[in-house]
Amino acid sequence: MSPLIQSPAWQALARHSDMMKSVHLADLFAQNPERTAQFSRLVAGLHVDYSKQRVTVETLALLQQLASAQGVLTRRDAMFSGEEINTTEDRAVLHVALRNRRNRPVFVDGADVMPEINTVLQRMRRFTEAVHEGRWLGYTGERITDVVNIGIGGSDLGPRMMCDALASHALPGMKVHFVANIAPSEIANLLKTLDPARTLFVVASKTFTTQETLTNAFAARRWFLDHANDPATVAKHFVAVSTNHTAVAAFGINTDNMFGFWDWVGGRYSLWSAIGLPIALYIGMNGFERLLEGAHGMDEHFRLATPEENLPLIMGLIDVWNSNFLGAETLAILPYGTRLGRLPAYLQQASMESNGKSVDLEGNRVDYSTGAIVWGGAGTNGQHAFYQLLHQGTRLIPSDFIAAIRTHTPLGDQQAMLLSNMLAQTRALMLGRGLDAVVAEMRAAGMDEATIARVSPHRVFLGNQPSSTILFPQMTPEAVGALVALYEHRIFVAGAIWYIDSYDQWGVELGKQMAGELLPAIGKVPITGAFDPSTEALLSTIHQHWL
């Protein structure tokens, strides 16, 4: 048994959870009138209510003891001070330094990283302002109106999600597009809609070796040169965001037009670095810096607040509670409104690539669950699709409901309807509806007793599904920055409890390597015995239909 499972703090929580599994949320509210006040916080502009989670004062106290026993806050301090907490890659983890707006010195290998960070931010400002003010023009002298980010994974999901979230802040005349997939239709369909003379490509790749990104970037360059016919014009239309100068130069992008970042920025934590360039091109550098400010507000709270007040700590501990003690396997991210529609996919990567690990920091296989399966989708759409299983399925599914209170695009009662639907779902999931209430309702509707007996069990909702609700006044850069930083730190906290390296991603390697081995076999008759029988049969099917 692992030291974590054996620890007194874990064992105390296990005993406590035996009792809590049979407690209903409705009873917890009835027993404690202070519950909502005790279990909500206002931090960095976010109002977060976790009173509909299946926790009590005792649960949270026991979870805090677990955090203390696991040294979570010591590890937090190590992260903020630039220690190499990503031990399998020998790297510091310093996305917090990227938004360290007060410029508190942060040292990596004895050198303060803040001057370098500020230099890149200044270069981003100069470049984006030149584009916006018409001083950076395309090869025919026209202004840039369309930005195409070519990147994948961490070099795609963050900027893509943020540009959607902050579309109401877009500068007039600026459009942004994203190409990630190697599937040819993605880039081919986009290019058909673009004017090369007004298009700027941002090739975003930390390593600048990623197959999908480089292949798409070459395709974009061929398309561009088919129109511009002059290799010298590439410099006006292609910039790079990367840590790899040599590969950027080899691609043919002038490294004067390269924006750098550092190996201590993980891909899925990189939207705050120059990987955020498309955001800055879309909403302006001031908007991008407001995003950094919002995240910094949450960072400072996480760094300085007492454990009892510390929202990312509390929410990370609740994630552990739901996974390891109540048996939840997933976390549903349910933003209300379309602007945050890409947040579930973004957080899916942030959480699942960080905490989808089964070996602890000392290389031992763990004997407890780690990262939950993160999924979700925008409300109200999801209500008409997958919520059925949340309400009446057999699984415990914690969910996060997230909404901006005011909309940038008011239209009649629609925003009020959106919010009423969201609150209704959190209430319905919590309270459910028992058989007595269902029968009474059916009788009041005049139904006959035979129908009531037959149908009423199907209309029962057990409730007791835990949720948290996150509200903020409006979809501003500050609010979304704080929101994402809250989740980043929650992920950190859960990873620290589980004693895993949340900042490596070796799990992506094996498939990449095998894709390289399979590429020469696509469209050919398979060499018998080179691969497993299933793969060889699939290769044969591909061969039969290839060209």
Ligand code: G6Q
């Ligand atoms: C993120 C991952 C991964 C990475 C992509 C793109 O943490 O490491 O999603 O961001 O594989 O990598 P490049 O930026 O190097 O192209």
